[in-house]
Amino acid sequence: MSELTNISLARGAPSIDIVAVDELRAAADRAFERDPSGTFSYGTSAGYPRLLEWIAAKHGVEPDRTIATNGSMQADAFLFEALVEPGDLVVVEAPTYDRTLLGLRRLGAEILAIPLEADGIDVEELARALEAGARPKLAHIIPNFQNPAGCTLSGEKRERLLDLAREFGFTVFEDDPYVELRFEGPHHPTMLSLDGGEGVVYASSFSKTVSPGIRVGYLVGSADLIARIRAIATGTYISPSMVSQSIVAEFCHSGAIERSIATVKRALRERRDATCAALERHLPEARFVPPQGGYFLWVDLPEGSDVEQVEAAARERSVTFVKGTDFLLDGGDSSLRLAYSAVPPDQIEEGVARIADAYRELAGARAVAEPGRRA
Numbered sequence: 350m351s352e353l354t355n356i357s358l359a360r361g362a363p364s365i366d367i368v369a370v371d372e373l374r375a376a377a378d379r380a381f382e383r384d385p386s387g388t389f390s391y392g393t394s395a396g397y398p399r400l401l402e403w404i405a406a407k408h409g410v411e412p413d414r415t416i417a418t419n420g421s422m423q424a425d426a427f428l429f430e431a432l433v434e435p436g437d438l439v440v441v442e443a444p445t446y447d448r449t450l451l452g453l454r455r456l457g458a459e460i461l462a463i464p465l466e467a468d469g470i471d472v473e474e475l476a477r478a479l480e481a482g483a484r485p486k487l488a489h490i491i492p493n494f495q496n497p498a499g500c501t502l503s504g505e506k507r508e509r510l511l512d513l514a515r516e517f518g519f520t521v522f523e524d525d526p527y528v529e530l531r532f533e534g535p536h537h538p539t540m541l542s543l544d545g546g547e548g549v550v551y552a553s554s555f556s557k558t559v560s561p562g563i564r565v566g567y568l569v570g571s572a573d574l575i576a577r578i579r580a581i582a583t584g585t586y587i588s589p590s591m592v593s594q595s596i597v598a599e600f601c602h603s604g605a606i607e608r609s610i611a612t613v614k615r616a617l618r619e620r621r622d623a624t625c626a627a628l629e630r631h632l633p634e635a636r637f638v639p640p641q642g643g644y645f646l647w648v649d650l651p652e653g654s655d656v657e658q659v660e661a662a663a664r665e666r667s668v669t670f671v672k673g674t675d676f677l678l679d680g681g682d683s684s685l686r687l688a689y690s691a692v693p694p695d696q697i698e699e700g701v702a703r704i705a706d707a708y709r710e711l712a713g714a715r716a717v718a719e720p721g722r723r724a
């Protein structure tokens with residue numbers, strides 16, 4: 350096959366053209382000037398104080414309820430270490446972020462996977478499992494523009510989930526790195542703000558709004574839980590990167606973050622639209638719900654499609670995506686996740702056309718092997 354440009358619809362990361370490199374350089378200059386000692390010392394495991402102040406003000410809590418980490422993945426790992434023991438039951442969404450599944454499995458957690466609907470986790474199915482005796486310690490929820498499904502948890506479901514958490518005594522882990530990236534539709538309050546108390550631990554990140562390479566994320570929770578997590582963090586790395594956090598603090602306090610979010614949202618909206626249009630044009634047999642924000646779109650191919658084969662055939666055509674099976678304990682065999690975050694619209698069109706070509710070649714082969722079946 351001739352040399353084709355590689356198109357990656359696999360990675361949930363922004364392309365470099367929408368990272369605010371110049372504003373980050375300026376923020377770094379100011380941060381180094383303002384506080385060289387705090388920026389270049391170890392610091393404490395809580396994180397850089399000026400960043401914690403900004404996070405605390407954003408969420409209306411005291412800074413002792415926050416910890417800033419090297420990316421929110423690190424925050425998730427600390428939280429799981431603090432709360433999850435082998436054999437503990439943890440609720441996850443189906444499908445969910447593959448690294449969450451891996452982290453929980455590594456700790457020996459039992460997983461209760463509850464299906465997603467267009468408006469988020471099926472809370473009534475969760476209620477039935479709880480009434481039948483399930484006793485989770487934690488429920489991991491990605492409320493906005495879910496990774497990988499792209500859906501958003503409705504306001505009513507947020508309330509219902511909090512009621513269930515209070516009634517059955519589990520903690521809600523609200524994993525929310527995409528919240529700022531809404532293109533349309535009403536914003537819903539965080540479950541952290543609705544709960545106000547001890548029932549929710551909230552995580553977010555600057556990876557999706559500023560840059561993943563800066564590696565800054567954070568948790569907000571009860572002061573007790575955060576104190577325990579700060580102790581785990583001290584034992585792990587003394588402190589996170591003060592240089593990164595000092596730059597992000599300056600970026601946030603100066604208002605540059607608002608401009609960065611606006612740039613990312615504008616580009617992602619265009620990319621989302623290009624993905625939907627390309628799917629309608631090249632792969633009309635696919636089913637998907639356009640996400641109202643974020644990085645991802647979940648695609649269901651017709652039943653009987655084998656996504657592993659489609660992925661291999663797409664790879665031969667130099668286009669990549671992540672198979673639905675990677676995000677589920679069971680199923681996902683005919684589904685895939687497209688991350689449109691890093692690809693300009695014209696390449697999205699080309700990438701989807703190549704996936705459609707891969708799909709059609711396999712569907713054609715199936716129709717020959719099984720003459721009763723329509724391609």
Ligand SMILES: Cc1ncc(COP(=O)(O)O)c(C=O)c1O
Pocket residue numbers: 361419420421422423446491496524525526553554555556561565566
């Ligand atoms: C739901 C979710 N949580 C956590 C992360 C980790 O993000 P980071 O460690 O870059 O902050 C991601 C990244 O894709 C994600 O989608």
